[in-house]
Amino acid sequence: MTTTLEHPALPEPAILPDFTKPLPSREGDRIIQFREALREAMSEEMRKDSRIFLMGEEVAQYNGAYKISQGMLDEFGPLRIIDSPISENGFAGLAVGAAMYGLRPIIEFMSWSFSLVAADQILNNVPKMLYMSGGQWGCPVVFRGNDGAGGQLGSTHSWCVEGLYANVPGVKIVIPSNPYDAKGLLKTAIADPDPVFFLESERMLGDKAHVPPEEYYIPFGQAALLREGKDCTIVSFGRPVNFCLEADEALRAEGIECDVLDMRTIRPLDIDSIIASVKKTGRIVVVDQCWPFASVASEVVTQVIERAFDWLDHQPLRVNTEDVPTPYSKVLEAEYLPNPRKIAAAVRKTLAS
Template structure:
């Protein structure tokens, strides 16, 4: 199995799907000649030309709307946001068009579109480039939302998203593009609606996704050496949440820690707590613990930026605190 960087895994997925299906195309700023801001589309323009790797003006609402119209005609566009924060300019198109048209047309149209790009808190990118929009989009009916976290799941999930007949918002973390991993050389797809059990354990269920998966693993490596046995679940699918996998774990551990980079107020963690209370409340021996980012615009200052997000030491302490409960 060859080692591959996450951005190359995404490029391979896109290339493979474009090669087997002439209806797949890429639309976005600098995706063509430049190869994308993070080189996810590097080399694709030379291979497929202007009509299938289309450089656009800086007008997110226009090219996202164009891509949705293309999807209505049977094409399968992949929209790359140079930064996912910029797609707030296309919020109307994503919510009122991509999410609704299949329903408001009585099923006459499907919208097989993937909207993908980098997000999350980087390294001093400033407030407008450090947003986490997953909770913004989670409230929109008709969308599927996926957050990749490794080269392996990035490739398998993107291929599945391109083939899906529904609009998929595909989140990539700006600090994970250079993550390297062995992945299979043969083709594979991963389900868009399933969580991944990263580590089995019996003491506490840790729910996380995207970059925080790696912070959790760092914390758990230390906790295991100290005698704790946490279970780690990477949500992968943020909409719909894989509540069956989550509840199965809670029935075993009876304790939950949520670790997210999303904002605390009305974030992914808030929805998780609501669904856990609805589906697994009787199995809890302790209130759900939520570790989330501060409810402030991300500062540019490096030290202040670091203070706004969760780190492995905080995860380690939260697990120790919740496991100290005597029932």
């Protein structure tokens, strides 16, 4: 059952995906990489809608700096898979104009770190256009790319932008942790008439998992409960979800069982699922690959305190990256990032009497 969304800012009604349809199973043997899942999502949507084009550095002739768009130039041609020069502010702004006119751009940032030079367009124009124009023009662009520490890339290339960008109303922020979610969420992002920041991770692009062959759309604002337990709630999003699962594994050996929630989207934030879990466990650890100060983890903790203060048996804890610029050295970087050891330690702390 698809729904039709009418809004004065839309040139024609938007057909929203059928979110009542049950999602296909995560189990199966169609094992593909994270990058292929992203490619499938874009290609499937582009086949259906000629308004969609992909623009970014090296997306066409080079087949993608990270091979996400490999083969797409061959299928869709140079008018829809478009190499851009290294001018993030320029092509982000171009996408804003094109989206206002009626197209559906997908903009690939080689890294979200580079989105900072496009900050004026993506923070001043993209989220505010609908409001500033009194509802006349929206800005349906999907900006996507690698977010977070890639592996010894140093301070300038390791940005986790969600902490900064989640502060701005007007965008939806999506951050998958696995290939299955990546495909379903990216398809929803492309279909959504609002601007979406889609955060991938260079370190996960080679991750493999079953991705079903049939079309599916994962709704925004619905967390996935990946593990169930009564002792503590672990909340995370993006790549650190995988560290949480490792930590949970280790904790189970000690007899500690956690709920592990993968938020999948930061805006909207499925706070209802978090609260339901906290009311069960009485404890929460939020794992976030951003710096701690004014981070998404801070937001989650605040909302938990606002809504479930009386259910808490221990103060909420955060596991963030350390509050320093991203170091280069392998040993320093490993200690800088959230990891299973730190997560497990935090969980144990909430349980210590």
